[in-house]
Amino acid sequence: MILFLAGTSDAKELALLLFKEGYELIASVVTENAANELKQVQIPVRVGRMNEEKFERYVIEQRIEVMIDASHPFAEELSRTAMKVAKKVSIPYIRYERESKSYDHRLVTYVNHYEEAAELAAQKKGVIFLTTGSKTLQIFTEQLLNLPNTRLIARMLPRKDNMEKCEALGLPQKNIVAIQGPFTKEFNKALFKQYGVTLMITKESGKEGAVDEKLEAALELNIETIMIKRPKMKYETMFHTFEDVLNHVRTLRKKGGNDEWILKRSLNQ
Template sequence: MIFFLAGTSDARELAVTLQEEGYPLIASVVTENAVNELKKANIDSFAGRMDARHMCEFVTEKQAAAVVDASHPFAEEASKNAMEAAKLAGVPYIRFERKEQNFEKSPFITYVSSYEAAAEKAAEVKGTVMLTTGSKTLAVFTEKLLPMPDIRLIARMLPRKDNMEKCEQLGLPQKNIVAIQGPFTKAFDKALYEQYEVTCMVTKASGERGSVDQKMEAAKELGIETIVIERPEINYENRCSSFDEVLAQLNKLDIQGGVRSGL
């Protein structure tokens, strides 16, 4: 059995691929909605965050033969915990992460290395700032931008109850919340920017499957300043960017027999 961390749509596809190739797995996800999506594909899964120690105990208890980390590119803590857990449990660790996209240089695009730097830059732009970075780091932006009278902060995020509660706690007005689940087309993004008269859009370098290209192209065509938060730098072991690479790593690690037999 493989202990699998799933955090993106292509991660779910990878889980299905591995299982179809004869590698049984159990997936760890963040939300119950993700559990339901995986159950539709007959993938055993559960929701909940674990630190390195709890991951190690789980891997040991389930006699997992490997840890495959396909968490979100910005789920830095989850990846570090997974690497530590694999090390403590004495099993191989494999990282799957979709490739980053390269965009043409533009005076409208600024790359930053942190959420704090993104908030600082957005404060300089002023006008209507649209966040497409999720709810986890929302407080970084509300603390900096909400008190500013010449900035309207719009947050686009998944339509989950906990997200709405977080927005309320942080003082973000309902009229400034776009609760919707993608992926979105460029036409949709353009219409959204125009509706809210966006002057600055903040996003993460999540990759094509994160619809970053659509958001960026839409903003570029409208002349909207875009702030891109770069991925955290982590020294991953056995890093892969395709499903075939993951399968090759599993074969190279010579754990096929243990995995296929369900150990």
């Protein structure tokens, strides 16, 4: 059994490839919406966050033999926990991560963490369009919400808990863009024009994370961008392509000396 940690748009594609090849797997996601997308392609799924203790217990109870971590590049806490649990129970850990991409432009400034992005934005002021999600929203509201000559616009998923968080942090409804992507360059440009954006804040999530569409829209409108770099993580086994992940899983099965190992589901099912 493979435990597949799914946290990106391309993770679903990789999970489906493994499933179609006959591997028995269960996907682990945080939200019901992500779970529903996987259920539509018949992939078993569990929903919710797990601390280290619950994570280890789940791996043992489900007799997990391989862990594939395809979580978001910025979900470093989950990846650290996953690696630690895999090591404790002595199972292979495989990291899939979309390729990183560098954007070299005079209007793009790189920073190392969210706090640095908020501090820089506070210096620049203006109409700030935040596309980093709700998890770190408080870092930005604390720095920017009541700053003179500054308006903070936050785009995030249209979930009840997100709206409740915005209310608790004092972010006005008129400054919330509650919508689910992916978004085209043209759609981003329309939003930027609508709100009169002067600064955009985003994460270096890679091409599949729709960074290109946001950045190209901003640059065409001469809007500055603050780009938050990916967390620096050390993975023992990491791949950037689906085929490399599939080949490695095949190799693990051969090393096990048993074709039934992590290949228990009939392809005819």
